[in-house]
Amino acid sequence: MTRHIAIIGAGASGTLLAANIARLAQARVHVTLVEKRPAIGRGIAYAPIDPAHLLNTRVRNMSAFADDPDHFLHWLKDTAITATPDCFVTRECYGTYLNHILAPALADGRVTRLQDDCLSVSPTDKGATLELESGGTLIASAAVLATGHLLEAGSASGLDSPWTTPLPSDDRARIAFVGTGLTTLDWVASLLQRGHKGPLIALSRRGLLPQPHAASTPLRLSLADIPVGSSLLFLTRWFRSLVRSHTARGGDWRDVVDGIRPHTQTLWRHLPQPSRRQFLRHLATVWDSHRHRMPPSTAALMARALETGQLTLVRGAFQTARRDEAGIALGYRPRGSQRSTDIAVDLALDCRGIRRRPQDTATPYIRDLLHRGLARVDSLDLGLCFDPESRLCDAAGRPHRQILGIGPVTRAAFWEITAVPDIREQAARLAKTLLAG
Amino acid sequence: MLSMKGKYGLKAMCHLAGLPAGSMAQSSEIADANAISKKFLDTILGDLRHAGFVHARKGRGGGYCLTRPAEDIMVGHVLRVLDGPLAPIHCASRTAYHRCSDCPDENACSVRLTMLEVREAIASVLDTKSVAEMRRMAEVEERDAAAALHAS
Numbered sequence: 065m066t067r068h069i070a071i072i073g074a075g076a077s078g079t080l081l082a083a084n085i086a087r088l089a090q091a092r093v094h095v096t097l098v099e100k101r102p103a104i105g106r107g108i109a110y111a112p113i114d115p116a117h118l119l120n121t122r123v124r125n126m127s128a129f130a131d132d133p134d135h136f137l138h139w140l141k142d143t144a145i146t147a148t149p150d151c152f153v154t155r156e157c158y159g160t161y162l163n164h165i166l167a168p169a170l171a172d173g174r175v176t177r178l179q180d181d182c183l184s185v186s187p188t189d190k191g192a193t194l195e196l197e198s199g200g201t202l203i204a205s206a207a208v209l210a211t212g213h214l215l216e217a218g219s220a221s222g223l224d225s226p227w228t229t230p231l232p233s234d235d236r237a238r239i240a241f242v243g244t245g246l247t248t249l250d251w252v253a254s255l256l257q258r259g260h261k262g263p264l265i266a267l268s269r270r271g272l273l274p275q276p277h278a279a280s281t282p283l284r285l286s287l288a289d290i291p292v293g294s295s296l297l298f299l300t301r302w303f304r305s306l307v308r309s310h311t312a313r314g315g316d317w318r319d320v321v322d323g324i325r326p327h328t329q330t331l332w333r334h335l336p337q338p339s340r341r342q343f344l345r346h347l348a349t350v351w352d353s354h355r356h357r358m359p360p361s362t363a364a365l366m367a368r369a370l371e372t373g374q375l376t377l378v379r380g381a382f383q384t385a386r387r388d389e390a391g392i393a394l395g396y397r398p399r400g401s402q403r404s405t406d407i408a409v410d411l412a413l414d415c416r417g418i419r420r421r422p423q424d425t426a427t428p429y430i431r432d433l434l435h436r437g438l439a440r441v442d443s444l445d446l447g448l449c450f451d452p453e454s455r456l457c458d459a460a461g462r463p464h465r466q467i468l469g470i471g472p473v474t475r476a477a478f479w480e481i482t483a484v485p486d487i488r489e490q491a492a493r494l495a496k497t498l499l500a501g
Numbered sequence: 502m503l504s505m506k507g508k509y510g511l512k513a514m515c516h517l518a519g520l521p522a523g524s525m526a527q528s529s530e531i532a533d534a535n536a537i538s539k540k541f542l543d544t545i546l547g548d549l550r551h552a553g554f555v556h557a558r559k560g561r562g563g564g565y566c567l568t569r570p571a572e573d574i575m576v577g578h579v580l581r582v583l584d585g586p587l588a589p590i591h592c593a594s595r596t597a598y599h600r601c602s603d604c605p606d607e608n609a610c611s612v613r614l615t616m617l618e619v620r621e622a623i624a625s626v627l628d629t630k631s632v633a634e635m636r637r638m639a640e641v642e643e644r645d646a647a648a649a650l651h652a653s
């Protein structure tokens with residue numbers, strides 16, 4: 065009997081999983097990729113929006129296959145794109161790579177794609193069924209949720225979405241960004257390269273830009289070295305003292321951050337609940353700015369824009385965005401002040417990243433899963449609950465045998481599961497599980 | 502290597518794992534039951550509190566208890582806090598590294614390379630054994646011993 069695996073969403077996660085399955089499977093497995101958009105292998109990160117958008121991860125970390133780390137580099141060479149293991153290529157190029165690795169399996173029929181929106185998923189005795197917007201039903205031996213970050217229902221904030229708003233045609237437009245992370249950097253890079261002249265204002269609580277990349281040799285830490293299971297207080301002291309002793313010996317803090325990276329999922333899994341809460345509240349932003357770094361060329365661009373004064377960093381808490389005849393009044397409370405104030409701009413974008421209350425999601429199939437008690441939200445409101453084997457848990461916490469998740473959908477269980485190096489590991493594990501039945 | 506601190510710390514954790522829900526144990530009580538000096542035990546309990554494994558409450562009816570179910574606390578987690586990185590010898594740790602005084606080249610030392618493997622094995626045992634299981638193991642042994650005595 066042929067096993068039929070349905071993957072919902074063909075962004076990076078769904079595509080990486082399909083490619084990992086196709087690579088392991090000889091016969092008797094069929095994968096259907098259900099993707100509502102026309103393109104696959106792109107999702108929100110790798111669409112051809114702007115060649116100014118670079119990967120923030122080096123070529124050597126971006127192979128689709130965990131056990132073949134040079135795969136991406138070799139593909140770049142075969143495609144006659146000049147690259148070194150340490151360089152940063154465009155995100156568009158990565159999307160092309162993802163399409164390329166899936167092409168053979170699509171051509172010989174091991175993988176089929178279906179352009180449709182999945183509206184609901186239900187467990188059955190033999191696997192799972194999917195209801196599609198076109199009216200069709202898909203019967204599968206297993207279903208995998210690969211729909212990425214949760215989308216917010218409407219924009220209550222009054223801000224525009226950086227993912228769907230086109231670059232303004234007026235090159236003198238005043239543009240504000242709420243958030244100072246990688247999304248803001250993408251926009252600023254695009255605008256500057258197009259010769260934008262208007263002022264750019266980036267607002268966030270701490271005004272922290274991502275740290276720049278630099279040559280780093282990750283410490284080869286073993287889990288035996290790391291105080292897993294201890295409180296956040298203990299962990300941060302341990303971490304700081306390790307950074308101190310490492311830098312005293314001439315090393316770089318990046319070596320320590322990157323050395324911990326292979327273990328962050330285990331750390332998260334054993335972090336006591338109060339510590340998880342404290343981390344999300346007080347440290348996540350600082351950690352992210354050190355962990356998700358910007359390529360050196362982007363760092364140079366930002367430094368120049370800050371120096372000329374075209375880009376300003378404002379520290380404060382965003383409050384409202386009100387539209388009037390003159391444009392948009394962006395209300396915020398400056399850091400350390402009790403009184404709110406406004407800045408007048410022409411466009412204000414929501415670049416606050418990906419933390420959304422799962423209960424407020426606009427995604428119909430997730431609302432439906434929650435409504436029917438087939439899924440539940442974790443106690444920190446990060447997302448749906450999954451067990452350590454990436455199986456979706458129902459309202460009572462019992463895992464569904466044949467409904468799994470991959471990528472940012474599973475972040476409540478794994479926390480650090482947004483970047484390709486983490487997703488491809490999960491893809492390799494899931495491919496094995498799914499083939500075993 | 503298991504130090505005295507690590508050993509007594511685990512005994513104290515086991516003791517606390519046996520408390521009825523909602524109750525606390527005084528350090529003198531734990532010290533007596535496990536033949537540990539109270540002064541030494543107080544330092545250990547201080548470390549365990551600092552690392553988030555035990556709660557302490559002062560005053561009457563106060564004492565110590567675990568911060569979460571004993572099923573969720575792994576033996577290896579407790580030991581790392583009390584004894585530092587899990588490592589059979591010092592040069593097999595990357596964070597608390599000490600070179601052996603008689604070592605010409607630690608990168609080519611066959612003993613060290615072997616010990617690096619040993620510590621992965623140690624971690625995999627200690628990180629999957631919970632304090633609750635450790636306590637149950639002891640209870641089963643005790644019962645078996647009692648049964649054997651009874652039968653003889």
Ligand SMILES: Cc1cc2nc3c(=O)[nH]c(=O)nc-3n(C[C@H](O)[C@H](O)[C@H](O)COP(=O)(O)OP(=O)(O)OC[C@H]3O[C@@H](n4cnc5c(N)ncnc54)[C@H](O)[C@@H]3O)c2cc1C
Binds near residue numbers: 106182473
């Ligand atoms: C701007 C940006 C830059 C990044 N840069 C890097 C980088 O340099 N290096 C790195 O390692 N990581 C990077 N990441 C992180 C990472 O690669 C992303 O997290 C990745 O987008 C995750 O892919 P995904 O497939 O899970 O989600 P998405 O990209 O969101 O894709 C989900 C797909 O599912 C589809 N879908 C959703 N719901 C349904 C439905 N009901 N039915 C059918 N289809 C549906 C959507 O149309 C979409 O195509 C970046 C992320 C972003 C946002």
